[in-house]
Amino acid sequence: xxxxxxEVQAGECLALFGPNGAGKTTTLRxxxxxxxxxxxxxxxxxLRLPAPTARQHLGLISHRTMLYEALTGRENxxxxxxxxxxxxPDAAAERALRALRIADRADxxxxxxxxxxxxxxAIARAxxxxxxxxxxxxPYTGLDEQGATALTALLRERRDAGAALVLVTxxxxxxxxxxxxxxxxxxxxxxxxxxxxxxxxxxxxxxxxALVA
Amino acid sequence: xxxxxxxxxxxxxxxKDLAIEFRTRSAFLSALVLSLLAIVIFYFAWDPTAVGAGxxxxxVLWVTFTFSxxxxxxxxxxxxxxxxxxxALLIAPVPRQAIFLGKALANLVFVLGVQAVALPAMVLxxxxxxxxxxxxxxxxxxxAAIGLVAIGxxxxxxxxxxxxxxxxxxxxxxxxxxxxxMPAAQATAKLLAxxxxxxxxxxxxxxxxxxxxxxxxxxxxxxxxxxx
Numbered sequence: 001x002x003x004x005x006x007e008v009q010a011g012e013c014l015a016l017f018g019p020n021g022a023g024k025t026t027t028l029r030x031x032x033x034x035x036x037x038x039x040x041x042x043x044x045x046x047l048r049l050p051a052p053t054a055r056q057h058l059g060l061i062s063h064r065t066m067l068y069e070a071l072t073g074r075e076n077x078x079x080x081x082x083x084x085x086x087x088x089p090d091a092a093a094e095r096a097l098r099a100l101r102i103a104d105r106a107d108x109x110x111x112x113x114x115x116x117x118x119x120x121x122a123i124a125r126a127x128x129x130x131x132x133x134x135x136x137x138x139p140y141t142g143l144d145e146q147g148a149t150a151l152t153a154l155l156r157e158r159r160d161a162g163a164a165l166v167l168v169t170x171x172x173x174x175x176x177x178x179x180x181x182x183x184x185x186x187x188x189x190x191x192x193x194x195x196x197x198x199x200x201x202x203x204x205x206x207x208x209x210a211l212v213a
Numbered sequence: 214x215x216x217x218x219x220x221x222x223x224x225x226x227x228x229k230d231l232a233i234e235f236r237t238r239s240a241f242l243s244a245l246v247l248s249l250l251a252i253v254i255f256y257f258a259w260d261p262t263a264v265g266a267g268x269x270x271x272x273v274l275w276v277t278f279t280f281s282x283x284x285x286x287x288x289x290x291x292x293x294x295x296x297x298x299x300x301a302l303l304i305a306p307v308p309r310q311a312i313f314l315g316k317a318l319a320n321l322v323f324v325l326g327v328q329a330v331a332l333p334a335m336v337l338x339x340x341x342x343x344x345x346x347x348x349x350x351x352x353x354x355x356x357a358a359i360g361l362v363a364i365g366x367x368x369x370x371x372x373x374x375x376x377x378x379x380x381x382x383x384x385x386x387x388x389x390x391x392x393x394x395m396p397a398a399q400a401t402a403k404l405l406a407x408x409x410x411x412x413x414x415x416x417x418x419x420x421x422x423x424x425x426x427x428x429x430x431x432x433x434x435x436x437x438x439x440x441x
Contacts, residue, residue, distance in 0.1 A: 052308065060301065067296055068292060068295075068296075079225070083217065083222065
């Protein structure tokens, strides 16, 4: 990573595009406080990471589920709710699972769920505490059409409710549909960074191909 | 929504780890089988005319506990590595030390559980008379388990994301186990030989001192092991 500078305000969504190895996931891990930058800093709600008060605002969705396979979906989500100190963790878990339309399968151990259903539980886990900042790394991994639609609706709802989103994806159309800003990364740098309003997906796809070729 | 404190977060993590172990029972059963097998193998290799039971049993006991404990210690971070669950723990607003403490608490229950079965088995096989020394023997077990678990949890966390975690954990942890196992074995030998309790105090003090040092040092160092 070198010279990356960006700011995502409440109610905005930054979509990060780029080929494998461009530094998208590294950017996200820096923003989550999972990596410490050798220089520079990442701040969440004005608070420097990885302070617990800053992490309180964060939600992370990854292409890995970050779930415990021996526990049920409900237990996984409720465990997360308890870690965040929610006053009624079980009710919060139920709400999150319903939002992802997975409540009816929530009492099954995660290892018995399909990959797509596991991803829905993983998303429920990430949003259970109502984070102000949602970081999503390839969140559409494993989701079927219904799941992808539910996720897009949920991310839009979170963004419109004032959450800041950073979305890493290879899917230009889905990314641009949500983004208020778009960036293309290559070799650990932003090679293009602009407001997404008015961007034509087809033209942007051509630009993307030209830039990462 | 208010961030949880150190102990509350640690309790939550320990409960979660124990729930996972209770569901799968894989590590506990493996550790238990290893303990019982070791006790049986040592028993059949033992020549009672050459070595007395009281001389052999403490060594057998602590070799068994040390190696069976490693099985559970390795698993404690294995469940976090499986699907990247450690990342979810790390971004949660809990102190890094709470992760260590929670894991260590769950590991302590695990090790004590194995000891609770293996110790009577050892007494039964070797016919050593424990008599009134039971409470003191249990005290030695608990003190030693605390030290072993503190060191083991630190190194299990350190090696969790390495490709050779199963190999690296014993290589790194075993040298640090020596200051715990040595006084524990000495105190156990005195107790099994029916010596007065006062004779074990010096070893118990050493054990307690190492426990305090290791628990404090491991809690302090643990957050640094989580850096990517």
